[in-house]
Structure formats: structure tokens, C-alpha cells
Amino acid sequence: MRTLNQYIDRATDSLLGARMQVSPAIRTQLEAGLFGSVPIFLGGIFNSIAVAGIAVWRQPTTPFFIWLAVEIGLGIVRLPVLLAGRRALRNGRTPPKTTAALLSSAWAASIGFGAYFSLTNHDWVLSTIVCLSAAAMVSGICLRNFGTPRLAALMVFLALAPSTIAGLIASEPGIAIISVQLPVFILTIFSASFVLHRMMVSQMTALNDLEKSEFFNRIILESSPDYTLILNEQHDIIFCNRPNSALRDSDDLIGIAWLSLLHPSDQALGEKALAAVVRDGSANLTTRRIDPDGRMRWFDVIASRISDESGRILIVARDITHQKRSEERALWMARHDPLTGLPNRAVLQDQLDAILETDQPAAALLMLDIDNFKTINDTLGHDAGDRMLSTFAARLQAALGEDELVVRLGGDEFAILISARSDADVWSAGARIYSGLCEPFEYQGRLLACGASIGASRLGLDGGNRSEIMKAADIALYAAKTAGRGQLKLFESSMKAEVEGRETMVAAALTALKRDRVMPFFQPKISLGTSRIVGFEALLRCTGVDNQVLGAEDIKAAFDDPALCAVLSERMIERTLAQIESWLAAEVPFGHVAINLTAADFRREGFVESLLTRMKRKRIPPSCLQIEVTETVFLGRGAGYVEAALRSLSESGILIALDDFGTGYASLSHLSQFPIDLLKIDRTFVQQLGQSPEAGAISAAVINLGHCLGMQIVAEGVETLAQESALIALGCDVCQGFLYSKAMPAEAVPMVLLGQDVTPLRVHRA
Template identity: 60%
Template sequence: MHSRRASVDRLTTWLLGSRLSVPEAIAVQLMNGLFTSVPIFLGGIMNISAVAAVAASRHPSAAFIGWLLFEIALGMLRLAILVHGRRAIRAGRTPPCLLSALLSCVWAGSVGFGTYLCITSGDWVLATIACLSAAAMVCGICLRNFGTPRLAAIMVFLALLPCVVAGLRTAEPIMPIISVQLPIFFLTIFSASYSLHRMMVSRMTALNDLQRSELLNQTILQASPDYTLILDPTDRVIFCNRPNSADSDQDSLMGREWMGLLPEEDHALGIQALEDAKAGKSANLVTHHFDASGRKRWFDIIVNEICDGSGRLIVVSRDITHQKKSEEEAIWMARHDALTGLPNRALLQDRLDQMLDDAGPAMTGALLIVDVDNFKSINDTLGHDAGDALLCAFADHLRAAAAGDDIVARTGGDEFALILAARSDAEVERTAEKIFERLREPFAHGGRLIDCGASIGASFIPRDGKLRSEIMKAADIALYAAKAGGRAQLRIFEPAMMVEVDRHQTMIASARYALQCDTIIPHYQPKISLRTSQVVGFEALLRWRDRDGELRHPGLIQAAFGDPVLSGPLSERMLERILDDVGHWVQAGIAFGHVAINVTAADFRRGGFVETILPRLGARGVPPSCIQIEVTETVFLGQSAEDVKDALRRLSDHGIRIALDDFGTGYASLSHLNQFPVNLLKIDRSFVEKIGSNADAEAISATVINLGHCLGLEVVAEGVETADQEMHLMAMGCDTGQGFLYSKAMPMEDVEAFLAFRSRTVPRRERLASG
């Protein structure tokens, strides 16, 4: 046991010792260096593990995978020994130096083995990575083990010897030459390790340390990708390092004044930088120059004084041309639309602000807001590719119509804007006519011709506002007026347009208030059989209460029904209230017939209407026959017509009858009556109110009634207000009447009393008529 211990001690002394005679304390510190330099230690483990992982991913063979697993396991073991040794040193105990040294040798051998595998794999990308990594590992070995030169030499040998063997075994002509050079590299590394060791333990190595330091600085300087100049006290170049350039190019700068290298417009910045550097400050400036090919290159320059008392300056210039180009591209992208290449809203707003700042009392320009008509329909019908192509073509038309100094921008979606140097309505109208003329040319996409129109709203600068927001709002209001007036036209802002906008906003605000305060209330107008005078059902009509509690008609919130945010909640609130009322009547045993609910095309487009209403009826115990769905002719038109047909058919299959409202006033055809599951036709009130005074209205009403009966449909006349109208409808054979003649729409609480009143009075009227 004693002899074994002695052998271990001799091995430890030889492997980790020094040829120099040093005190015991220094020798212990040198050996304990195995547990210092943690960043280098971790960097080596992670670097070689990363190389092994790359190798295993590129060549998932047993050898590479085994190498990766071995590196991971060995790294974890060495890390554990390192942590244990550092704790032992802090506690004053002897760390496991020999074990750590042996594991370091095993690790160096694994580096060499893995590099051997990479070089002989034939994958020169992997071989290059492995060789660079091995070189880095050798540097790390020497730096970390300066206190144990023999260990460093052995580790370098174990790491590089397999590279020599691998180089001799490859078919690449250059590799054997490198393999011959590697032994020289071995000797150089060994010499560096022992020199570094002597420097640390002996005063005689101080001069050598200084020489190595200067050499290292020079190497770093020459290896740097930055342009480095050293200036003498007169600001002339005495040293030049230009990366990737010939010696002659560098010599051409020697002796020249540094200021002469800067563009004239940056001389003031250069003078200030030199003064700051000579004052002990770090100076910085960004400048440019044109290279031999005429390309503009940008440089970020730092000037500092060399701290050796010589008065020399070091100038480091970094090529930031790529960064500058990226910044310029980013700035351009931030101010332009990626699809059309036009300026975006931010650039447009800046130009408006500038014009307003420079504007005098006279008009200096005009802002045009241009909106593509029916773009959503085109986009939905032909796809987003067609929509994008249309927007690009639209942008080209606007560019062609604008003058050279005019600004054309895309402000978002299908909306564009122009800033014109216009001072009169006539100039704006001429530009608008150019736009309309260009848009009359059909746009072709995918073998199809697409008509593209536009609505234009215009405001004048600064007549219509002193602020950018006021100018843009005025143009938006004019655009709203153009759309409301039938689209495909120009409207120039007038103060009177604000009235219509205010009315629209008031409607939206009132609808939002009614939803928030839950004042949406359904009222019910009775539908009377013209043959028996009995109540056969009701139509649910929307009513709402304003802030003063007054009951209002839906016409005062008409704009909300076309608002994508409010229309859905309004329909949903009405449906819930109606179904609650119908459920109450069913539970109370009230014979109300049915309730007709108005459903819009938007309700069907939102999807899930059938899936929503049927379970709600079941939850309230309401038979489907108690509900009718009233739709207008617009639901039969458009891209979603097939989905609407499917929804109506499913409702009809469950016993819900379908009524076609306002028949004869829109675009419905007889084919729609045949294609869609319609059970009832409703004659619009615009015809009924003229019965008895207009022969055409009577003829149309009679035709609708006869048509409905021929198709087996029930016919309902809306807006019956006089007994004379009722008699004419009865004579025509109309089935049902609805209007003020019978009753106005009433709240849910009055329905039961109305039904009771009708049941008492209608039979009496019939008996009196027969008597």
C-alpha cells in the first residue's frame, strides 16, 4: 500500500511538477491551477460537445453518436471533479489533482479522436469545423495549464496526433503537407507552454513576457476585421491595417494626414474627434467614402490616445455599410407599404404636417381619400391573390393620374390617399376624372376581367382645418358622402356634410347605449286572417328606449344594423328576448299562433344560426311551428347564397316556416322561389298603401297573390291601414293582413289582452255582418 502511494505521488509530481526549482507553496498553487479558469474549462467542454453534436447530426453513425455520448458523460464527470476540487481548496484540503489531470488527458485524447473521425469522414465542412475547434482546444489547454507544462504538452500531443494521422490517410493533397507541419506546431505549442510556465514562476521570464505581449497585441490587431490606423503626434499615418487588402494598399496610406482621408463635409467632425482624443476622451464619428468601384461605404470610427505617453492615436474603423443599408431599408419599410411600394400613413401624415406648418392663408393643396368600391366582394369571390393584384394595379392607376410632385399613399386595406398641389375644385375634379378614366380600363386576373371603381373624398389645405387630424377627418367625411351618394364619384368636403356624419354617429352611439343598458325591447304586430278575421300570429319588431326612457323605432338606430360590431349583438339580443316571450306564452297556454322573426343576410353570414336557434327552442319547450323566419330578397344574393339555402332548408325540415319579405321590391326572381324553401310571400307596404288609388299597385298586388297561390304559398299583405284596402285584398284572395288597421306593434305584456279582446269582438262582428 505504501509503495503504491509512493508511485502515485511520483506520477503526480512528474506530471504536474516543474523542471524549475520552486518553493513548495508555489508548486501547490501551480497544481491547483487545474481547478481555476472555469470559463476556459466550460468553454472547452461545451465547444467539443457542440462539434460532436454537429457531427452526429450530419453523420448519425455509431462512431459519431458514441463520441457525442462519451463527451457528454466525460464532461459531466470532469465538472463534478472540478466542483469538488474547488470546494476542497476553499476548505484547505488537498484536491484530487492526479484524477483531474488524468481525466484532462482522456478529454484531450477524445478531442483528437473526434477530430480524426471528422477529417476521415470526407465531409470537409465538418472537418473544417473540427480542425478549428481542435485548434481552439489547444489554445485553451495551453492557457489553462500554464502551471503544469508537462500536462499541457501531453494534452496537446493527444489532441493533435490523431490529426496528423488523419491527414496522412486522406486523399486530399494538402492534408499530408499539413500533417507534416503539425509536428512543428507541436514543438511551437510545447515551447510556448514551457515559456509561459517560466514566465509565471521566474523573474527571468519577465522580458520574454513583455515580448510575447507585444506580439499578441500585434497579432490581434492584424487579425481584426476592423480598419486600424496609428497616427503620430502630427496626425499622420504611421501604421495601417486594412483587412483583406494587399500590402501595397496599406503602404499607400503611410505618411498621409488622417484628415485627408475624410470627406470634406466631415472635416469638422474629424477635427473635433482628434481634439477629444488628445484630451483623453474617446471620440466617435460616422463617415463614409467611395471605394475603387464607386460604391459608397460607411464606417463607424473610434479615436483614442495610446496610453504610452508618445502622443500617438489609434483609429479603429468598422465597416457598417451592411448595417447602414439595413437601417435605411428598415426606415423605408416603416414609411412605405410592403405590397404596393407606396408611402404609408406615417409618411402621409408627416407630409401633411409639413404642408400645414408652411401654409399661408391661401389654399396650398388638397387631400384625396380614395376607397376601392366593393373590394371585399372581389377579395372574397376571387381570393386574396386577386385582391392583392387589384390593389397593386389600383396603385399604378393612382400614380399615373397624379402629377410629379403629388404624394400617393396607401393608408390601409383598400384605402389610398393623394396629396395634390391643388388650389381649386376644378383642379381636384381634373385629377379625380383622370383616376376614374384610368379605372374604366378593366383589370384582368386569372383570365377574368374585373371592373374596379372608386369613391373619392377631398378636403383642402388649410381651408378645411388647421391640424392634420381635421384635414383627414374632412376628407373622410367627404368620402362617406361619396359612398352614401352611390359610390364611384367624387365629393369635396362641405360643412353641411357634418350633419349626416353626426346623424350616423348618433345612431351608432344610441344603439351602443341601448345594448349596454339592455333597453332593446321586442314589440309584436298581429297578423290577421282576411278570411276569418282571427289572429294567426305576430311579427316581432325591434323597439328601444333612449336615455330619457322614450320608446323609439329602429329607424333611429338604422346605421347600427350595418355596423359589423353592433349588428350581431342587436340581432342576438332581439332573438333572446323574442324566444323568452314565446316560451312564456307557450308555458301559459296562450294561443298566439306564431311569431315571425326577421333574419338578415349578415345573421346567416356569421354562421351557426340554425345550430343556435333550434337548441334554444328546445330549451324553452317551444315547438318549431310557433316560429317563422322572415328574410328579404338580399339573402338569396351574393357568395353565401348556397349556405343560406342550406340553412333555410334545415330550418324548414324542422317545421319552421320561411317568409319572403318585401317581395317585388328587390332582385328576387321566380327561380329563387323554386330554389329556396319559401312558404309565405309578403306584399310590400309600398304597393298596399296605393290600393284603391293606383291601378299599377293593384295589378302588382293581384299578380303577387295569384303567383303565390299558384306556387302553393300563403300571401301576407303588409301596411293595411284602411278598411277599403282590406276589402280590395279580400277580393283579390289575399290570405293574411298586417297593419295599423288591426293594431300597432305592442309590448309582450299586451298580447294576451289583445288576443282576448279579438276573441270576444270578432265573432260578434261576423254575426252582425251576416244578419
């Protein structure tokens, strides 16, 4: 059954199809002719029934009664099929095409049956009526079924072919001519049907493509983010589509002059663009428009000439307001500080260059650092730091005039560019600044000082270009900070020499690190009770470019840089441990080596654990190493961690020495809080022994205090026999200094240790 249905479907498709390949949508429209034109359908049914009725009236014979009955039956059956098919098409379902095609063919065959019997019955009146009706019905078949030319051709054949046969067998000779005319007529109808079909299919295809294109273009326009306008020759808007809107919603701009929509300042630019379109075919411009609500909007406009000789112009405008604002914001951000809203370094540099291009620049540059900003940031957090920066910036702006440029350079660094014809103008500006900063501000219940150090340079006087001016102000700022902060310093040439000296120190340290010329030298520590070497202190030495040996004092500026200081310290620890390992392997009786550590070392994560691990790996006993720290490691936020680190070292068996005791800020409570084993009397007291009673009293107090706490006392910087004698009298335990020996390279240590067996060590002093 399924195979039969498929065969029927294929036969139906073939009968209702044509040679031209069409889309399914057009084919459905063509096949819909089977169910279309109800008047033609009813006219054909009624006409065929009427003609059959006339035939029965004139010739009441069986064939004509059969014909009438068939016509009535087909009419009764075909009408419901027609109506069902129309409903199916309206509802998007498949209509009964096969049934309709078979019934249409049966009806055409019935017409041919009636015509045949009319021509062979010798009733020429009836024959004339039937033939005229058949011709009319053939016309209706062609009109109604042009969409299915094969079906139309079959129906014409079924309707006229019997008349051709009847003409051949009729007794009247004149009727025979029908047998010649009808085939020609049938062929003509066939040809006309297929030609009409091709024409209609071509038109329907073109219309369908046009509808698709129009729909597609409408969708593009309605979903486009751009304004699309068409201007006539007078540049009035004759078509408009707004972004993401239906075309009918944009009619309010029709008839308005396009130039009137532009910002008044841009109308001349718009006229030039329209002239360029007429001349060159296209133009581009960026323009503005003020909306009725007062907001400014920016548009990127492309204008093109429509190539249809109409003189019309196509305008495509994209709203770039957001992009424009983003660009303006990006430009502002590129030249301003986002936290304070102040201009940044780039603005300052441009202003400096502009002023320096004048013949006599009467201006000064002030560089400012917030005093103790790092302490506030570290103790109270970054929110407090940000509040400090914002408050500082606001007070600077309030203290100065509108013509004076206030800039944030970064971090807690600010700069001010002022008009200044003399030094007095600079001092006056400084006074106004300090007056505006003098009041503390409140943050979370705390009062925070808003002080600053200021360095100033004068344009033209302290440098001829921007770089020199900024460097001079920076040097003056450094001088203000080192002089005690909270003050203003004007640049002087002597300041530059000091800074250059610091830069030379840093450069020497960096060069020594790069060339691996940082090494420990060792200064002996002498027991005053036995006059023998009990250990050494490792002191940093490095070799400069000219092979000159530099001490820590020669590169002391490098230790102000935390990162560089950490690298130097790590290199010293590494080399010292390697030397101790070498001496242990060679059984050199060096006693112990003391290494100086800074607060920065203890802030390094895992420092103590790493040190103990390396000692264990090198098999260095804890008794061979001492750690020397100054009182500064006990101060600041990291004191708790430093205490834990020192206890870890002490518990491992390493002795801890407090260096430069009495010169720093430590209190006596630190001696009991931290695990201190040795106190080192600073050289400033030792060098005044015998000359200053105060120095002797302080040294005696330190020695007595240390002994009472069970600590060993070490005096450094001993250079004379008188100093040694005084220390012996005070009960000092160990001394070191030039009286005994300068710091020496590692290879000299074994010989010095060997020589002390036969000769007093002080003979070896250099």
C-alpha cells in the first residue's frame, strides 16, 4: 500500500509540475490554482450541467442521460474538495491535490464525451451549442490551471480529442474539417499553456525574490545601529530610519533640512561635505547635535551620492557619543591622576617645556614629599594612605592660586609650578603651602599630620631644560628630607655634588655585584684576658672599577635602597658561610665569625629557616656563627617577627650581639625582651676614653649592665694602647680595631692565627 501511495504521489507531482524548477513556495502557489477562482469553477460546473441538460431535452437518449448524471455527480463531488483544499491552504496544510487533479481530468473527459455524442447524433444545433460550450470551457481550463500546465494540457486533450474522433466518423463531410482544426487548436492551447506558465513562473519568481530582498533590506534597516537618511536635491530628508526601529516610526523627520539637525558650529562643515558628495561621490565627517533635552550627541557621518541621476544623497550616521566620551575620558586619564584628580607628570612636562621656550622664564618648580607617608600606609592601611593623598591634594589646591599648577607625580610625590621672579616668591609660596597643611585631619578617630618636605628649583637659573629643572628640584627635596623634613630647600650646586656622590656609591655597589666583586674581609676579635683571637667579624668589601678596595662606608648610600641592601646582604652571607665551611674543612682555628644583619633581612620571608638550612647543609656548627644586629631592628611594625626570628636563631645555638649599643633608640627593656648574648660598645665612646669623662662613665655603665645581665662585652674601634688599658680596667671582655688589625682577606687569616703563637698580635697591625 505504501508503494502504491508513493507511486500515486510521484504521478501527481509529475502531472502538476513543469520543466521549470521552482522553489517549494512558488510551486505551492502554482498548485493552489486547483482550488482557486471559485467563480470560474462554478461557471464551468453550471455551464456543463446546463449543456448536458439541453442535450437530454433535444435528444433524450441513454448517452445524454448518462452525461447529465456524470456532470451533476462531478459537480457535487468537486465542490467539497475545492472548499476543503482552500481551507487547507489557509491553515498551512497540504490540500487534496491528487483528488482535485483526478476530478478535474474526469470533468474534462465528461465534456469530451458529451461533445463526441453530440457530433455523431446529426443534431447540428446541439452540436453547435456543445462545441461552443466546449471552447468556452477550454478557455476556463487554461485560465484556471496555468500554474499546472501539464494538467491543463491533459484536460484540454480530454475535452477536445473525442470531437476530433467524432469529426472523422461523422456522416456530414463538412464536419470532418474539425478533425484537422482541433489538433492544431489543441497544440496551440498546449503551447500557450506552457508559455503562459513560464511567464507567470518568471514573474512570480521575480516578485518572490523582490519580496525577500525588500524584507531582508527592511530587517537590516530596522536592526541597524545607524541612522539612514535619503536627501533630495534640496538636501531635505525624504526618507529616514532610526536605529533599531520600524520604518514607520521615523516619519517625523521627513521634509526637514538635514543641515538644520547639525550643531550650529558644524553646519559649515556639513555644507562642505554635501559639496564634496556632489563633486567626488562621497564624503565623511564627524558632527554634533544637541537633543531637545540639552544633551550633546556625536555622530560619524558617511554621505554618498545615489547613482540614479536623481541627485539624491544617502546619509548613514552612527551615534559615537559613548565612544567620544570614552576617548575624552581616556585622554583625561592619560593626563590626570584618578585618585586626586590632579594633572600628572605629562602635563607638568608639557608646561615646563612651554615656559622654558620663552626668553625669560619667571617660574619655579616645587617638588613635595608627604612626611611619614609610608608609616601611615603601613600602620593604618592603604585606605588611610589614599585619604591622606586626597586631603593633601585638596589642601595644596586651596593654598595656591588658580594659575599655579599642582601635579601628582606618583606615590606620595607632588609638584607645583608657580610664577616666581625671585627667591622671595618661592619662600612665599612655601609659606602658603605650610599654612594650608599645618592643621591635622581626622581619620577613623585619629588625627593625622599632613606635613611635607619641599625642594625647589628655578627655571632658567637652575637648569636650561626640563630634565635639569626636575632633577634640581628633586635634589633640593632630598636635601630637605635629610635635613629633618618639614622644610623647604632651594636648590644649590653643592646639593648636586652630594647627590652625585650618592649615585656614585650606588653605581659602585651595582658594578661590584654585577662583576661578582663583593666579598667579606675579616677583622679579628681579641680576648683581653688571653690576648688571643677568639673570632672575627665579617665586614663587606668590594672592588671598584680601578681595583680599589671599598668598604661599607664607601657605598653606604646603597644600603638606603632596600632591594639593593638585601642583595648585598645575601651575597655577604653566602660568601661568609662558604669561607667558614672552607676553614672548617682545613681545620683553621678561627673561633667564630660574626655577620651583620639588618631589619630588611628579617623582613625577607623564610630568611631564618633558609640560613639554618644552609648551615646544616654545609655542616657549620652554631657556635661558629654569631649574628650582629643594631637597635633599629627592634623598632617598627616588624618587631614581633624580629623577636621570633632572633629566638629561633638563639635556640639553635647561635649567639646574638647587639651592635652600636647606646647610640640608637632601644630601651633597656629590649635587653630582657630579646635574646641578646653580647653587647658591643660603639666606637664613638671607645675613641673618647681617657679624653671625655662622660665616655668613660657610659662605657663603664654598659660593661656593668652587660655583666649583670650575663652578657659578654665587646668594644669596637680600639686604636690606641690607652684605650685598650682603659677597657681592661673597666672589665671589658673582647676588643677589635686597628690597634690589632684591619679587616683582612680570608687567605690572610690562617697566617695571622699561626703568628699569634709566638708574637703579640698587635705587632701585625697595619
